[in-house]
Amino acid sequence: MSTEEQRRVRVVLVDDHRMFRTGVQAEIGATEETGVEVVGEAADVDQAVAVVTATRPEVVLLDVHLPGGGGVEVLRRCAALAADPDHPVRFLALSVSDAAEDVIGVIRGGARGYVTKTITGPDLVTSIFRVRDGDAVFSPRLAGFVLDAFASTDAPPVDEDLDRLTQREREVLRLIARGYAYKEIAKQLFISVKTVESHVSAVLRKLQLSNRHELTRWATARRLV
Template sequence: MSETDTTAAGPAGGDAPIRVLLVDDHAMVRSGVRTELAQHAPDLDIVGEAEDVEGAVAAVQALRPDVVLLDVHLPGGQGGGGAEVVSACTALLPVTRFLALSVSDASEDVVAVIRAGARGYVTKAISAPDLAGAVRRVAAGDAAFSPRLAGFVLDAFGTGVGDLAVRDDELDRLTSREREVMRLIARGYTYKEVAAELFISIKTVETHVSAVLRKLQLSSRHELTRWAADRRLL
């Protein structure tokens, strides 16, 4: 099972569906996302929609969704788009979490919305099952990024300690294959993408990830990304 196929029904792993608010200024995009998620992710409940900054902020405050799926380029407000929505709703964090869904893969867009407080950023080229998986991860408090985009975040939020020495004793706990898997996962690859890259099965990827987290005493891929970034391993 890849991480995008996780079956957790709610943000706390219970039976309640994950309540999602869709924010995009194009009605056809909202309709398409709603339709695709209904077909591929019955555990996600679309509780509302918004098309601009003001409408999004009002909807978040009124509906208190688990996850807000929002575009980064939105009309209204002070021109800050999705990042402005996140910033205006920080009082609701972490009850409500934000996942950017955009056609843009520009570093400035990614960094702005993550700096504002979003938990992830995926592009509109993502498949419906992978989008559902990203929503579930964000709802659970983890991070979710399309491949390549995680690097922007690591560059922007790095520790700035380029001379930080890598602790050999920590790396020595990992096999060479576990190190390969660790680097790809930390860069934002899905389990399926790691499997394809390394020519191994998804089940094997899961086994390696579990071993890496256990050996490094980490609890999530978000922590793993920070661990790798701190040591300049990406």
Template structure:
């Protein structure tokens, strides 16, 4: 049996953390390895415990979740494997969550999400796909004014015509199954295309693909 997914909880409400810990620790493949009540404490706990996934509240005293997320994702001590960070927010369309995703967070969850959805989100983000937030991320970004589009990187020109088609559909938040049905492809083929696109564009997951599309005027 593989090692359980290691999770750190970061929220300034101890009662909320206790509830989430109970949900997570009830699962044989998940374990909470640390908690923090603010962003500064989160930096210490995450660096000490080296979790796979961090559930990070956005609004906290001392240091907020945005600052903590930015610092963790830029921490060279994690090498090529920084923890996956999922932002916790009370608001469905939260500009702070959009900023965190731009910084490299793997998505966001509402604090009142169903326990089953929370658990699925942790597992999905840990697997590296972050599919849970692709469509939601697109909707989130569409709600806020975008600054002038940045120049499209030269790497985008390395995509084949088919990969550009898949890119456009993924940027709209379509799942592999939806893309496969639309393009008359197998899900395995779509998955291969997505993997190649992410590699060519040096993107970590589908959430980052959505961000890339918005920032470069390709959405």
């Protein structure tokens, strides 16, 4: 790879929030400064597979929670592209979630790394190039989840109550349990306060809980906080 090629990387950005995609592109998409060229965007699983197949980027920034099956489904459907020995497409998860189950799920699915949306623009650019070059990249503390998971030969126990919740409901659940107000959750997840309220109502109904205090105790007992 020439020096010029080393300084350039083609990226596809997959996230179901348009405002977030716009913000990330503003941070990393100044090709002359960062060397990153955003060659495509997608908001759901089907779009992601189509764009990645058409553009064959070097790195895909992949949100974990997407309409149509989530980041794991994108990884499954793009497995052949990731395995291409000559021009592999590598995946870097970029998510608001720092939950162990989300981290482990996409790493098992084939992602080369996992960073949270609190990452700075320069650090994200560095992470993109490292993943392009074959390194594994994780935000602080997340690597421990992966090491623990792959060191264990035991399959994780099935939690039927948790399995009733959608990925978005799990995100809202964790933030509620951490003490976030509805407005804070709405801002962090790029959704409306009314949508947050709807998710909380659905979680309480599915788990047969009465209020957010019971919900917090439930989440804490399962180490989801």
